[in-house]
Amino acid sequence: MLNFSFYNPTNIVFGEGQLQELDNLVPKDAKVLITYGGGSAKKTGLLDRVNAELAKSGRTVVEFGGIPANPKFEVLMDAIKIVRDEQIDFILAVGGGSVIDGTKFIALAAPAKAYEGREKELMHFGFTPVPVDSAVPFGTVLTLPATGSEMNNGAVISDGEDKLPVFSTHTFPKFSILDPKITFTLPKTQVANGVVDTFIHTIEQYLTYPVEGRFQDRTAEGILQTLIEIGETTVNEPENYDARANLVWCSTMALNGLIGAGVPQDWTTHMIGHELTALTGLDHAKTLAVMQLANWKVRRTEKREKLIQYAERVWDIREGDDDARIDQAIAKTEEFFNCIGMATRLSDYEIGPDIVDRVVAGLEKHGMTKLSERGDVTPEISRKMLETAL
Amino acid sequence: MLNFSFYNPTNIVFGEGQLQELDNLVPKDAKVLITYGGGSAKKTGLLDRVNAELAKSGRTVVEFGGIPANPKFEVLMDAIKIVRDEQIDFILAVGGGSVIDGTKFIALAAPAKAYEGREKELMHFGFTPVPVDSAVPFGTVLTLPATGSEMNNGAVISDGEDKLPVFSTHTFPKFSILDPKITFTLPKTQVANGVVDTFIHTIEQYLTYPVEGRFQDRTAEGILQTLIEIGETTVNEPENYDARANLVWCSTMALNGLIGAGVPQDWTTHMIGHELTALTGLDHAKTLAVMQLANWKVRRTEKREKLIQYAERVWDIREGDDDARIDQAIAKTEEFFNCIGMATRLSDYEIGPDIVDRVVAGLEKHGMTKLSERGDVTPEISRKMLETAL
Structure with missing residues (x-):
């Protein structure tokens, strides 16, 4: 066996009806940005249910939709601007691997003062962890079982024809809600x-x-x-x-x-x-x-x-x-x-x-x-x- | 499948020679209590090696040996007193399941002001998490593969003829070093x-x-x-x-x-x-x-x-x-x-x-x-x- 390190602090909350744990999992006083993708989370009513759970403790919520498959740097920059302008202190990704990957980059880049104005450089460390000190804490509600992004610290971000890996010790989700029923509507x-x-x-x-x-x-x-x-x-x-x-x-x-x-x-x-x-x-x-x-x-x-x-x-x-x-x-x-x-x-x-x-x-x-x-x-x-x- | 939560933040550092990671894993400015068992860690020279690693950053180290198999409440109370008196801020368990279990109880009880003088009550919550807010952070160097205590938050503590389970969300080891070679000397x-x-x-x-x-x-x-x-x-x-x-x-x-x-x-x-x-x-x-x-x-x-x-x-x-x-x-x-x-x-x-x-x-x-x-x-x-x- 080769030597290794194994560290994975993501809290998995698995099963039918676990969305109701959101109110316990997201800090009560957080100003929350919900990130999502092409609109299916809205169409299926999931976004409404997520909002209802967050509202239980009267949190302020901002939404950012439209993160595409193979999340694009330019789109994510719009979300990063919101996190900074609105002083968001928790992000909730509602989606599959692309939304979660994109959210990791948003969480990483938004507070990275040293990279402000040149955020693209954060995409060029390959498989070396990005040298930043912190990230905005985030959780996920998974809608598509595939990439595993809900329980790891990696992301793949697209920049034109480049697909680039991004890693950090700070980009493990704090929690991921995995309710198989939420995925029933997938094509x-x-x-x-x-x-x-x-x-x-x-x-x-x-x-x-x-x-x-x-x-x-x-x-x-x-x-x-x-x-x-x-x-x-x-x-x-x-x-x-x-x-x-x-x-x-x-x-x-x-x-x-x-x-x-x-x-x-x-x-x-x-x-x-x-x-x-x-x-x-x-x-x-x-x-x-x-x-x-x-x-x-x-x-x-x-x-x-x-x-x-x-x-x-x-x-x-x-x-x-x-x-x-x-x-x-x-x-x-x-x-x-x-x-x-x-x-x-x-x-x-x-x-x-x-x-x-x-x-x-x-x-x-x-x-x-x-x-x-x-x-x-x-x-x-x-x-x-x-x-x-x- | 039944609903579940899965959360395990222990950092596992596995393999030959990983003891040298201790200096990176234990906070540099920590005053450290090393806990160990009946003396085999001392006899095999492991304790000296651990001390040498901790000395790399000039840490103050206190030792507490003699934690027995089926760790006894009375013995652990002696260590708890040391943690309090010496203002220990990191504990390093060097041993097998009994030493690690005992260390979890020490880490939990030492800062629990509300239970001072009646620490035994901390042993009577069964499989319900002990209601305390924090524990002294601790890591482990495993010497005996058996109980799994090195990567969970449970302990079994003995009180006379009672063996009692103790759990807390705060008693996951921060890290565990698992070097198979360290276990070669076991009978x-x-x-x-x-x-x-x-x-x-x-x-x-x-x-x-x-x-x-x-x-x-x-x-x-x-x-x-x-x-x-x-x-x-x-x-x-x-x-x-x-x-x-x-x-x-x-x-x-x-x-x-x-x-x-x-x-x-x-x-x-x-x-x-x-x-x-x-x-x-x-x-x-x-x-x-x-x-x-x-x-x-x-x-x-x-x-x-x-x-x-x-x-x-x-x-x-x-x-x-x-x-x-x-x-x-x-x-x-x-x-x-x-x-x-x-x-x-x-x-x-x-x-x-x-x-x-x-x-x-x-x-x-x-x-x-x-x-x-x-x-x-x-x-x-x-x-x-x-x-x-x-």
Whole structure:
């Protein structure tokens, strides 16, 4: 097992009806900014319910809607101005990963006096924590199980064609309310995205090479098995509480630091996926489904031991030689994605061969030239993966 | 899945050589009390190493040794007096579960002005959080993987023949250093105790009845499988780093709230075990190994579905009818305990039938008359378990 630190102070409040805990969770005397996205939180009545809970202790509330998928720096700057002008002292994100990611950046940038007027610089520390002393405290009400942002301190912010990671020790949500029922109104395609996003988050921290991280491996396999068990049901029966509850909890656990602590990680699929989304607008999860399979096909030698373990433990494949088992596991994974309505080829999205050069150029521009668990995925290997994914 | 809250802010610093992080983790200007147990921390040189790390920033350090297994109220009161007299502002527990549990009580009671002179009352809130506003901040350097106390907010304190639970939102360690190498010097019997303690902590949160807590079930099963895989090795090869690292991490994860969130729990075995320890001095883990098997034998109907799941998933038992599988799973568990040197009968410890009445009287005295995941284990059923365990 590799050395590691694990720290995650987010208070999770999980289950049906937990929205009523808001009045206890948000400081009574706070002036609150509610952040949300494209309007579904308003349409479903969730925003009204949130406001009603906050009103129980007579809090002053300001709203900021319109945070888009792949939250854009310019939009977030408008919210940052509100936090400063209105002296907001608590932010409540009501939404999915994009709203929560955007809120992390707002919370981080608004009080950062040293960066006032040049907030964009806060987006350029990569995977190094942003050097600020504090952030505006914030909580979340999750509406879309997918990114895990509700229980971690990372965000991905878009600036034109750049998708940039932002981290800080101050950007853990104080709390996150996870009520599976709140997610019942999601369209099927977004639920399928959530299943695949959770699946690939788990894979990126699991399918590398063995280091005797037995708890981590078993827990990752448990998430994958659960997603396979409940995937079709939660996509096709949106009001099946048990299936959805399992998706919600797995999506949170897949990216809160737990399964990645003490084991190698391979974020190649995500990094290529980010470039694809920036260039084509294709949903994050859809890029992942396509690129993960291509990643395995190109790097099956490097990932051999873990692919065999994955075949046996996750898919119960016990027949055939090692190569046959690996082939079956990859095929089973593709079938699973397809059965929840997720395509697995770039051509399924009418993305042609001309994308390859553009993505490779993007990776080079963003310094993504030594990807994978061993830092051995060069732009040429990324190119092979993209060609395999066409 | 049941509704739940999950909050755990302890910073885990895991791996070989992590003791050197102490100087970063303990506030530089703190006056520190180091708490420890019977002297092995001193003998092995660990205490000197801890002192050397704290000295890097010139901290004033006071030591308090002699916290016994099953930490006693009277002993802890001596430390509480030191914290008050010396105006200690950080406590560092160097030890296993007893030292850490004792430290939690010290940290809680020392600043509790309202309870000064009647500190014993702090031990009588049962599973309700103790109503205090703060505690002295503390960290831990773990020497014995077993209780999970290094990443939770609970303690068990002894007062004569009473073993009493103490909880508070303020008694999470600020950090815990988990270096598997620090545990290499433990005697075999203590390592075996740690394996069984971790195993039973997991069982008490897993082997109840199904509620669609799929992540929780799979994660619990992963801990059990890991313990079965590494149990003999870590007992017999104390310097096998990988085996010990997996024991250390599993023992922490087994009782930090994770696998118990959103599922029923059955602490019957622990409650009967506590009475046994208080009356006979038998090690906590040894009481658990004996009583868990008896619990299953007496309550196999109530636990039927989960026993079948346990047989299949943890032991890969796929042959025979349901009852045969359950029998095999219980037998396999007993074999596993035995193979790491853990006896599974009270008579193995020369404890005879006269203990039954005394334990049942203890359970009644402590209000433990409706135990189990359904509250249906009466003193009469506890009696049956004890008789089965003879």
